Amino acid sequence: MTGRHVTAGRLARTAGVLAVALAVSIAAAVAIGPVHVSLTQALARADSPDYAILFRTRLPRVLLAGVVGGSLASAGAALQALLGNPLACPHLLGISGGAAVAGVFALIAGADPVSPLVPLAAFGGALGAIAIVGLGSRAGGRTTPHAVLLVGVVFNALAAAALMLLNAIVSYTQAQGVLFWIMGSLSTQSYALIAGVTAYSLVGIAWLMTRTHELNLLAAGEEGALQLGVDVERTRRTVFVAASLLVGAAVSVSGMIGFVGLIVPHLLRLALGPDHRIVVPASFLGGAAFLVWADTLARTALAPVELPVGVVTALAGGPFFLFLLRRHLRRAVR
């Protein structure tokens, strides 16, 4: 019996399989669309409509979906571990909301939507939201699942109100831009922007990875982790900041896309076990593939009408969340 405990080899194999799945997903998603395009045509002539559709419209969108999905899912996995709460998710806890409020502030203050100021502001907003929700729901060194969800719900409502307020007081044209940004769109983004967001996300995930072993130990509670030699405060700070970076990066380019950070880590835990050294990187790759497919569904299901991808993830994620909550409550009763 070899056991399923984590080794470097197992991490590499899992990441390899998921990376291949992601690459296949990206290729497939680029090929799928309401208009049939030919790759040979596109490669032959850079001024062909096939080239424009494949490389100017679809590929950037698919790549962006990947980065956003990976960021949200890995941040979700880490927050679940940190809060000791499998129901935590950047969207449900209002962290995406906090990032959106700060991002909209930056937009209204005159920041160019494609400048690095917006992701930075969103990062700051996410960090503030995590601090409020994470610390506000703590008691006796632990956050209870109920407290964290309640604080998250309240914070989420506050963020939504703040967004509506901001939207109400700005000019009509500004409001249009803001609304478009909040709604969450993965379309019409430049490669430069995608590269920038990817850089933020990679820093976030790399940083997060350095604390994944400690996140495992935190499952034994704060005191338990302390007694195993974990610097709990440092771990908490690092994960807060790294997760904020990931959520801020995602929200700054895609607005509010919910439930990715809930669904993906859960499914991966079922398949791979709870070890965060595997679950966090696997969530990055799996979340990327998940959102690539969700967005493909969003733009093809009712073509030519394009659904916001957040609608697709919410329609899948809402029932999934209720199912998890039921299971969680049943366990708590037992």
Place this chain on the structure above:
Amino acid sequence: MTAVLAAESVSFAYGDAAVLHAVDVAVAPGEIVGVIGPNGSGKTTLVRVLSGTVAPAAGIVRLDGVPLASFRRRERARRLAVVPQDPVLDFPFTALEVVLMGRAPYLGTLGFPRARDLEIARDAMARLDVGALEDRPLDRVSGGERQRVLLARALAQEARVLLLDEPTTHLDLRHQAGMHDVVRALARERGVAVVSVLHDLNLAALYCDRLVLLAGGRVVRAGTPGDVLTADVLRAAFTTEVYVGVHPVTGGPVVLPRATV
């Protein structure tokens, strides 16, 4: 006899509620010290202070003669292991994964276990008779198995000081004796110093070399089981009538409750 872990006149309060008043406890290598006392007498708090989980308001805890607070956390975890009273585990890690967590203070950033760490973890599990549970998630084992897995985790830490907080309260007779037998073997064979909070005074008499009786956050008596477990001392500490007899085999004290009606 030099103490490996010693609390010197430690006091502790949760807010305004004082819990420990100038408590002295010391344990030497190979020795088992039992901490007994009524509910709310400060036993669990004493374990938290001794483990460095909380800092005393006054007094000092020394590990190998050095103030506990001056140790780096990982270094402390290599020398001192704790088996908690009510262990939490937020995610369904398997028994082996949990025991491997005891190796954390020896491992690098990502904490991948080496062959030697696996060997140590599996030895510890075999010793506690939980080797067959290796791949079983910890939320799917019985309470007794769970406690033994957690003791195996402490063993895997290879610490020379072991703190146990009522490790066998929820266990049946066989598993109570089994756990304490393992702990005693560790003390005798490897010279591990053990501080064990015990609710059951008869287990305390049977397995501990010395006892510290706490009441109201103060040490009211310390010494051999025969010194501490007397009817007068216990009546005062627990404010109830007890009968103290003689163990038919060991000759040590046996404590029985007395009905007052």
